[in-house]
Amino acid sequence: MTLTPSNGDPPGLIGWTEGWVRSRRGAGHIRRGQPCQDATLLRRLQLSDGEPLLLLALADGHGGLGYSHSDVGSTLACQVASDVVAASLATLPAGAAARGGTLLPLRRWLAETLPVKLHQRWLAAVERHWRTLADARSEEHTSELQSHSDL
Numbered sequence: 330m331t332l333t334p335s336n337g338d339p340p341g342l343i344g345w346t347e348g349w350v351r352s353r354r355g356a357g358h359i360r361r362g363q364p365c366q367d368a369t370l371l372r373r374l375q376l377s378d379g380e381p382l383l384l385l386a387l388a389d390g391h392g393g394l395g396y397s398h399s400d401v402g403s404t405l406a407c408q409v410a411s412d413v414v415a416a417s418l419a420t421l422p423a424g425a426a427a428r429g430g431t432l433l434p435l436r437r438w439l440a441e442t443l444p445v446k447l448h449q450r451w452l453a454a455v456e457r458h459w460r461t462l463a464d465a466r467s468e469e470h471t472s473e474l475q476s477h478s479d480l
Contacts, residue, residue, distance in 0.1 A: 333395045350385065366390025366399035370407035377419050386410040398458075405454040406447075 350369035358365060370386040388406035390399030421435055 333448055339373070352389070361394070364400045366392055366396070366403060368400070368403035368407045370411055372411050374418060377421065382418070384411060384414055401458055402455060403452075405458065409450045409454055410447055413419050413443065413450060417443075417446075 350371045352365050352367040352369055354365040357363075365379075368386075368388045370384075372384045374388075374449050376382055376385055386407040388403035388410075390396065390403040392399065396402075417438065440474040448449060
């Protein structure tokens with residue numbers, strides 16, 4: 330039996346054709362002047378057989394006073410997850426191929442490959458972010474030194 334949604338979307342998308350995501354800053358964050366440290370991302374992708382895929386990524390920031398860049402880290406986590414999944418879609422079993430065969434390769438990818446890739450790429454993205462901050466601070470410091478030497 331195949332269910333067909335009333336809006337004409339493919340059967341695999343029943344209830345998932347539209348979506349929105351939202352994060353809210355908590356009362357404690359508002360009182361302390363901190364940003365929302367959570368991130369969400371909703372992205373429409375296509376499986377290798379052309380079937381649509383709606384990807385929802387969400388990351389909960391560290392929270393707490395000692396984590397001044399948790400908002401950046403959680404945003405990077407969602408972006409990295411989206412990029413890793415999008416890049417991997419061509420190699421994953423999809424649609425009819427997955428239904429007619431075994432889901433073992435997909436399960437293995439989800440359990441073993443995906444977490445490792447996410448972790449490695451997130452760490453690299455965080456490192457790039459820190460380098461950008463360090464470069465900006467270095468340029469700022471150099472400018473201050475130059476302005477003092479002109480006195």
